[in-house]
Amino acid sequence: MGAYVHLCLSFLAVISNYNVQAFDIPDLRYLKAYISDDPDGPYHEFLDYSPDLRDQGLDNSIKRVCLTGIWFLYSDYNYSEESTELWGPVRVNGCLDFELTLSTSSLRYAGSPYHLDDSYYNLYEGINYCGREFRGNTNADSLLEFDLRVSSVIICGQSPWTFFTGLQFTGEAVCLYPANIATGNNISLHWNGLPTMELLGLPDNSIRSVAKGCLTDNVYPNNHLQVELGDAVELGDAVELRDAVKLGDAVELEDAVELENAVKLGDAVEIGDAVEH
Numbered sequence: 253m254g255a256y257v258h259l260c261l262s263f264l265a266v267i268s269n270y271n272v273q274a275f276d277i278p279d280l281r282y283l284k285a286y287i288s289d290d291p292d293g294p295y296h297e298f299l300d301y302s303p304d305l306r307d308q309g310l311d312n313s314i315k316r317v318c319l320t321g322i323w324f325l326y327s328d329y330n331y332s333e334e335s336t337e338l339w340g341p342v343r344v345n346g347c348l349d350f351e352l353t354l355s356t357s358s359l360r361y362a363g364s365p366y367h368l369d370d371s372y373y374n375l376y377e378g379i380n381y382c383g384r385e386f387r388g389n390t391n392a393d394s395l396l397e398f399d400l401r402v403s404s405v406i407i408c409g410q411s412p413w414t415f416f417t418g419l420q421f422t423g424e425a426v427c428l429y430p431a432n433i434a435t436g437n438n439i440s441l442h443w444n445g446l447p448t449m450e451l452l453g454l455p456d457n458s459i460r461s462v463a464k465g466c467l468t469d470n471v472y473p474n475n476h477l478q479v480e481l482g483d484a485v486e487l488g489d490a491v492e493l494r495d496a497v498k499l500g501d502a503v504e505l506e507d508a509v510e511l512e513n514a515v516k517l518g519d520a521v522e523i524g525d526a527v528e529h
């Protein structure tokens with residue numbers, strides 16, 4: 253219990269620190285959440301994480317979003333792994349109308365808190381970008397309490413990143429390039445993301461260190477030729493990930509590139525904490 257309280261406090265510390273940063277440093281990232289699909293209707297503009305949309309009076313009521321950046325919308329509070337629905341639009345000055353009002357209860361962005369296209373990584377404890385996260389913009393020779401606990405990953409910016417199964421950049425490695433580019437108004441956001449480690453080509457909960465650059469010949473997605481995806485997985489186009497992916501019984505992920513479709517998640521729950529390296 254003591255450890256849990258400690259994690260909660262460090263979560264709050266990180267968030268308030270980001271509030272300061274967000275206003276000190278001009279940035280392009282935003283998400284405007286509308287409760288109707290009327291473009292002239294009222295909206296709330298988010299610049300930062302919101303673990304509980306009741307705080308903005310927007311719990312279960314988002315119908316349309318306009319945004320710059322990668323934003324995740326979770327159907328449970330605190331980005332919880334109990335979320336049964338996840339939306340992850342990636343846009344630069346783009347909008348998205350949802351057919352039905354979303355059951356979104358928390359939201360956060362991925363990528364650098366400082367500048368939109370800065371090189372950055374987010375490592376999540378849950379699959380599908382759920383749960384607590386370890387994030388940073390520099391090499392990490394260990395992931396501290398996230399050691400052997402990472403289940404999904406996002407990178408942003410123009411640099412590739414290499415993920416290692418050993419401490420201090422040893423062991424098995426996979427390099428991930430920011431192969432997707434979202435653009436608008438002459439602004440580009442480079443990014444890539446995998447909702448499970450198996451899709452990246454490493455076992456779940458195996459990452460122990462992270463380095464900037466591509467430090468291995470084992471480059472995603474070509475490494476997929478050797479990867480065991482298991483018989484419940486259908487991966488249509490390994491490079492673009494445009495097609496539907498089915499992952500076992502508990503998860504359905506459609507359109508992994510746009511990250512825009514509903515995801516049904518597994519069960520484990522843990523919430524709250526964020527650590528920046």
Ligand SMILES: *[C@@H]1O[C@H](CO)[C@@H](O)[C@H](O)[C@H]1NC(C)=O
Nearest residue numbers: 344345435436437438439440
């Ligand atoms: C984009 O950049 C080009 C060349 O710099 C410029 O001509 C054009 O007006 C810009 N477009 C926008 C929407 O800013």
Ligand SMILES: *[C@@H]1O[C@H](CO)[C@@H](O)[C@H](O)[C@H]1NC(C)=O
Nearest residue numbers: 260263303304329330523524
């Ligand atoms: C979210 O996490 C915070 C901090 O850990 C906790 O105090 C709060 O009760 C959680 N909210 C919900 C709705 O679970």
